[in-house]
Amino acid sequence: MADLRCSIAGIDSINPFWLASAPPTDKYINVVRAFEAGWAGVVWKTLGEDPPVINVASRYGALYGSNRGVIGFNNIELISDRPLEVNLREIAQIRKEWPDRVIIGSMMAPVDERAWKDLAIRIAGAGVHGIELNLGCPHGMCERDMGSAIGQVPEMIEQTTRWVREAVDIPVFTKLTPNITDILWSAEAAKAGGADAISLINTVNSVISVDLDAMAPNPVVDGKGTHGGYCGAAVKPIALHMVAEIARSPETQGIDISAIGGIENWRDAAEFIALGANALQVCTAAMLYGFRIVDDMIDGLSSYMDSKGYKTIEDFRGLAIRNTVNWNDLNMNFDTKAVIDQEACIECGRCHIACEDAAHQAIKFDVSPEGKRTFTVIDQECVGCNLCAIICPVPNCIEMRPVETDLPYLTWPDHPKNPLGGSQ
Amino acid sequence: MTLHSRKDDCAAASAHQDATLFFDDLHKPLTDLMAVKEADHCLYCYDAPCIKACPTSIDIPTFIHQIRTGNVTGSARTILSENIMGGTCARACPTEVLCEQACVHNLAETKPVEIGLLQRYATDHLMAKGGPHPFQRAVETGRHLAVIGAGPAGLSFAHRAAMLGHRVSVYEARSKPGGLNEYGLAAYKMVNNFAAREVEFLLGIGGIDIMYDQPLGGVLTLNDMRLQHDAVFIGVGLGGVNDLGLEGEDKDGITDAIDFIEQVRQSDDPSRIKLGQHIIVIGGGNTAIDAAVQSKQLGAENVTLVYRRGESQMGATGFEVDLARRNGVKVVLWSKPVAVQGVQAVTALTFERTQLVDGRLTGTGDSYDIACDRVLKAIGQKFDGAGLLALDTSYGKLTVTDDYQTSVTGVFAGGDCIATGEDLTVQAVEDGKQAALFVDSWLQNN
Ligand SMILES: Cc1cc2nc3c(=O)[nH]c(=O)nc-3n(C[C@H](O)[C@H](O)[C@H](O)COP(=O)(O)OP(=O)(O)OC[C@H]3O[C@@H](n4cnc5c(N)ncnc54)[C@H](O)[C@@H]3O)c2cc1C
Ligand SMILES: Cc1cc2nc3c(=O)[nH]c(=O)nc-3n(C[C@H](O)[C@H](O)[C@H](O)COP(=O)(O)O)c2cc1C
Ligand code: SF4
Numbered sequence: 001m002a003d004l005r006c007s008i009a010g011i012d013s014i015n016p017f018w019l020a021s022a023p024p025t026d027k028y029i030n031v032v033r034a035f036e037a038g039w040a041g042v043v044w045k046t047l048g049e050d051p052p053v054i055n056v057a058s059r060y061g062a063l064y065g066s067n068r069g070v071i072g073f074n075n076i077e078l079i080s081d082r083p084l085e086v087n088l089r090e091i092a093q094i095r096k097e098w099p100d101r102v103i104i105g106s107m108m109a110p111v112d113e114r115a116w117k118d119l120a121i122r123i124a125g126a127g128v129h130g131i132e133l134n135l136g137c138p139h140g141m142c143e144r145d146m147g148s149a150i151g152q153v154p155e156m157i158e159q160t161t162r163w164v165r166e167a168v169d170i171p172v173f174t175k176l177t178p179n180i181t182d183i184l185w186s187a188e189a190a191k192a193g194g195a196d197a198i199s200l201i202n203t204v205n206s207v208i209s210v211d212l213d214a215m216a217p218n219p220v221v222d223g224k225g226t227h228g229g230y231c232g233a234a235v236k237p238i239a240l241h242m243v244a245e246i247a248r249s250p251e252t253q254g255i256d257i258s259a260i261g262g263i264e265n266w267r268d269a270a271e272f273i274a275l276g277a278n279a280l281q282v283c284t285a286a287m288l289y290g291f292r293i294v295d296d297m298i299d300g301l302s303s304y305m306d307s308k309g310y311k312t313i314e315d316f317r318g319l320a321i322r323n324t325v326n327w328n329d330l331n332m333n334f335d336t337k338a339v340i341d342q343e344a345c346i347e348c349g350r351c352h353i354a355c356e357d358a359a360h361q362a363i364k365f366d367v368s369p370e371g372k373r374t375f376t377v378i379d380q381e382c383v384g385c386n387l388c389a390i391i392c393p394v395p396n397c398i399e400m401r402p403v404e405t406d407l408p409y410l411t412w413p414d415h416p417k418n419p420l421g422g423s424q
Numbered sequence: 425m426t427l428h429s430r431k432d433d434c435a436a437a438s439a440h441q442d443a444t445l446f447f448d449d450l451h452k453p454l455t456d457l458m459a460v461k462e463a464d465h466c467l468y469c470y471d472a473p474c475i476k477a478c479p480t481s482i483d484i485p486t487f488i489h490q491i492r493t494g495n496v497t498g499s500a501r502t503i504l505s506e507n508i509m510g511g512t513c514a515r516a517c518p519t520e521v522l523c524e525q526a527c528v529h530n531l532a533e534t535k536p537v538e539i540g541l542l543q544r545y546a547t548d549h550l551m552a553k554g555g556p557h558p559f560q561r562a563v564e565t566g567r568h569l570a571v572i573g574a575g576p577a578g579l580s581f582a583h584r585a586a587m588l589g590h591r592v593s594v595y596e597a598r599s600k601p602g603g604l605n606e607y608g609l610a611a612y613k614m615v616n617n618f619a620a621r622e623v624e625f626l627l628g629i630g631g632i633d634i635m636y637d638q639p640l641g642g643v644l645t646l647n648d649m650r651l652q653h654d655a656v657f658i659g660v661g662l663g664g665v666n667d668l669g670l671e672g673e674d675k676d677g678i679t680d681a682i683d684f685i686e687q688v689r690q691s692d693d694p695s696r697i698k699l700g701q702h703i704i705v706i707g708g709g710n711t712a713i714d715a716a717v718q719s720k721q722l723g724a725e726n727v728t729l730v731y732r733r734g735e736s737q738m739g740a741t742g743f744e745v746d747l748a749r750r751n752g753v754k755v756v757l758w759s760k761p762v763a764v765q766g767v768q769a770v771t772a773l774t775f776e777r778t779q780l781v782d783g784r785l786t787g788t789g790d791s792y793d794i795a796c797d798r799v800l801k802a803i804g805q806k807f808d809g810a811g812l813l814a815l816d817t818s819y820g821k822l823t824v825t826d827d828y829q830t831s832v833t834g835v836f837a838g839g840d841c842i843a844t845g846e847d848l849t850v851q852a853v854e855d856g857k858q859a860a861l862f863v864d865s866w867l868q869n870n
Contacts, residue, residue: 066464066492346531349470365471373473393467394532 002305003312004298008256008278009171009196011129013102015040016269016301016313017294020199020260020281021106021132021175024291026080028090032097037291038298041102043173043199043281046079046134047087048108048146049119053078061208061218063234072234073284074208076219076226078140079108084119088126095127104173106132107164108146116160117167124168131164136177136202139228148202151177154189161193173258175199176242178235183242187252197256198246199281201239203229232284236262240275244324247276253321264293266300273313274320332415333407336384336400338362338377344397347373351388351398359387447611447694447721450515450747451541459545463491466537469528474539477526479846479854480507484523488542500550501558503543506857508583509576511551511622512605513850514544515613518710520743522850551621557628562589564631567867570595570653572640575603576849577839578659579626580856581863585657586631588864593653594632597639603661605849607686610714611694612721641811650834654870655863658815658822658830658837659856662845663808668706668801672764681705681715681802688718700798701725704773705753706761707802708732709739709847715800716753727753728794732760732778733785739847762791770799807841818843827866828859834870836863 004015018041019025019034026045034042055077063072080087091103105123109115120131135157137147150156161174174190176183178201190198207217207227217225239261246252259277263269264285272280285293310316340351340363352375355363362381366374377388389398412418454462466488474484482503490499503510517523519540527536550558567590571578574596582592600606605619627634638644640660649656665680667673677700688694703724705716708731716729729748731738734757738745749755756775763774772795776787807821816823816831821843828836838855840847845855 067461346528347469347473348467348528349472350467353470371473371476 002302002310004302004305006279006313008258009130009173011102011171013040013279014100015298016273016277016279017297018042018102018104018258018279018281019286020283021046021104021134022283022287023077024283024286027082027087028094031090031094031103034286034291035094035098035101038294039101039291041104041129041279043104043106043132044080044087044091044128046106046108046137047084047119047123048079049110049115050084052081052083053140055081056221058219058221061228063208063232070232070284070288072206072208072230073232073287074203074206074228074230076139076221076228079134079137084122088122091123091126091128102129104128104130104132106134106175108134108137108141108150110144110146111150111156111160113163116163120164120167124170128170130171130173130196131168132173132175132199133160133164134175134202135160136175136179136200137229138177138179138203138205139226148177148179148205151175151186151202152180154185157186157189158193161190161195165194171196173197173199175202175260177202178238178242178261179205183245184249184252187246187249187255191252191255195255197258197278198252199258199260200242200246201235201261203231204235204238206230231261232288233262233264236268240271243272243277244275244321247318247321248324266297266304269297269301270304270316271320273317275324276318276321278317328412330411331409332412333405333410335403335405337379337382337403338384338386338388339399339401340375340377340388341397341399342374344394345375346394346397347375348393349373349375350391350393351375354387354391359383359385363388447615447718449615450610450612451544453548454538454541454545459491459542462538462542463488465529465535466492467528473526473528474523474537478507478523479848479850480513480857481854482506482510482523482543484539487546488537488539491542491546496546496549497553497558499546503547504550504558507850507853508580508626508857509605509622509849509853510543511547511618511625512576512609512614513853514540514547515618516605516609516849518741518744518848521741551625557625557630559587559629561587561629561631564591565589565867567591567654568593568652569863570649570656571659572649572656573597573603573659573661573839573841574601574623574634575659575661575839575852576605577661577841577852577856577859578603578657579623580853581657581659581838581860582632582856583626583629584857584860585863586629588860590631590654590864590867592632594634595638595640595644595649596634596636597660599636601634601636603659603852607689608682608711609689609849610685610718611688612717614689639811644811646811646814646832646835650832654834654867656835657828657856657859657863658812658835658841659839659852660808660812661840661852662805663810664806665801666804666806668761668803670761670764672766672770675764675766676769677766677797678764678770678799678801681707681711681800682805684715684800685711685718688722694722697722699724700796702796703727703798703800704794704796705729705800705802706731707804708737709802709804710741710744711805712800712802713740713744713748715802716748717751719798719800720751720753724798728756728796729753730756730759730761730775730794732758733780734758756794759792760785760787762787764799765793770796772796773799805840821845827862828855829862829866 006016021043025042061074062070065071105128135151141147142149174195176186209218256278259272260281352363352365364376392398468485472485487499487502523539524536529536571594601623602619720727759775762776765772772793777790822837836859838859839852
């Protein structure tokens, strides 16, 4: 059995799976249930100054995939709507009852040094392992100049991080918003402010859907709607990219990363770890399926590690970073062709029409006199785009097979056809 | 499949309480959830094999995709644009040998998509919703067409012709429309008076009049019909039935299965039908299966279906034979009736065992009796040429060209009564539709 213990910002964790700051970490009963289920830690639902905020009804919307599976989720909720005192009392109690589990206190405050420092000190007093700055909420709170209103301005990220860093002597996590142009500016600012770790991503600004009867964005609140925060499986690619950029940038590499965004299973978790994440946070998947999903996250990750011979998370953490490069560093001489396994083919024709209409007319369609439909790749036309392999409903029926060549590794900057240079 | 009265979903049913109210659906209709799940199972194939396997070429991947996107009315329109009796076909088609057999999931050894049930889901949705007829008539052409027979072939012809702007008069021998949809399909396929509701829906296009109790052959002659109309379409089906050719075949208790089924379909209270307790059904097609299953469901103690060849030679599909067995019907193969026992009423049939010798069916000389008080003959129907003697026939049915033209100019035919007839509702609908399209272009030059 692989060892799933990990460490982030100097905090030890029995496994890398934490619940992100959100409704599942809103109060005593949820957090206790999460720990009973096997989650290693929680980032408590974001705390603000009293009086607590008031939420509206309704609050959530969803993007569905097939079989009513939720692939994207959005919300217009604010931060914790319970008194600070109640939250801190519950945190202190659980810290006592669950000594081997991690609790991070998430917070936000108006851009005012005293406000940030006072709140951070009070939360630290409840016994949390660390403080996470919520600089990402892209709805509601930003209209009060908090959340993403701070996270979209690098100077303010640095400033608020520094205030908290100065106020407490426990690890500080700065949680970033993806609603920016370049995540590195935010990450560099957090690092400059003294963050021990970066958490990302918070939700993506979104209108999840439009109610065509009410003629208003969902979720509809008395006939009107507003933009909300988008999360769930659909945002994982955005998060992976941002984590990768921070992990490979010379300015930010080496900083601890608590990866968040669309993690639903062990495979998602392993991908983030491969791109350098030290630990993981999950929100939507727990909201959609309950805390029990952590079972397979733990089991699946450890089976995967066993199968690869990785004994600890550190054994494979960041292994994909060095292979994440700029487009200009890719080998232009590499070629790959689609190969259709005729035995496995079920003759649906999806590859043909996809390639015919949207790619390179590289899949021939023949019908025998007996009606057997055969699909064959025309190698000369195939550009190796993957489209057919992606849409084929039969797993592994279409393989992308690299073409053997003796050609050297050749990048675009060195390419003879590059008008801006290249070695002629 | 229990025998009880159904009260739900009778909204559009007429005051007429027919037998089908006593039978439960053979296949339960899909709920919204089941429909979306099943639709998701469809791979949305390109140039899909299922389309080719459907005699009416319904664009199946598109209509299923429309269910998936929540455009169920559009889905029904996609179906009905190729097959105006898509509702009956969804209930009566042997999909296991048509569209669903062609589903690529069979190659993947995963379950084929339940195309029939999805088709029913969409068409039921549209019919339950009501509202205007989903298709519009083209500008009136001033042409007037006659249709003989208001079965699936005749009505499909009438609908398409009306849609193309022609005026259509349908002459029907009986007092109700629908042909075998109304009188022949098994009660458990057509619950809640569906046949009548569908005809009402179909007539919503406008431009079609049906004249009941107007058989061709008496006062009405084909010649008059031809003179009074711009073209005539014949969709009379198969009016006659085959005999066993045995002495004593007229004894009490021996009847045609079709007559029995019609009695069941038309009865206000099928449980009162005088049936008998020990029933022999002779034949291997779907009429035989339907008669056997309905007998059993009506409470007959023993129902034995006897067929002269093996199971693989049966006209009924594997699903249908299983259906009979699941309903407690005993299936006896390789036996043919050779004598009728009984004085006034039948008391037993004598069978001779059969075998194939050099590909020919021959008796073995070995015989045995099965006691019975009722025999239902389901050994095939035949064309009844009354009133149609002017038309050429081949293989005992009307001869037509690929354009559904009979030997008399301006007279067209389709459905069970033509030589290429398939004995399937869906084929009759296709014949009617195609014939209307051909007649339409024929009329441009005539
Ligand atoms: C018992 C039974 C069960 C069946 N089950 C199925 C099934 O489950 N699935 C399936 O796909 N197919 C089934 N079939 C076959 C299917 O019913 C036929 O293929 C289909 O009905 C043929 O349509 P049609 O319009 O050609 O003829 P019909 O349905 O026979 O309609 C002919 C119409 O013409 C009228 N008519 C006849 N003679 C005259 C005349 N001289 N003048 C005026 N009107 C006339 C008749 O009254 C009738 O209304 C079954 C058939 C039978 C007998
Ligand atoms: C393969 C691919 C290539 C694209 N290339 C371009 C592009 O060159 N220019 C552009 O403005 N958008 C490009 N897009 C983005 C699309 O125009 C579109 O904005 C995006 O895919 C979102 O729409 P959709 O997912 O609903 O199709 C591309 C998208 C794809 C999938
Ligand atoms: S990889 Fe792309 S170009 Fe090649 S056959 Fe597949 S779809 Fe066509």
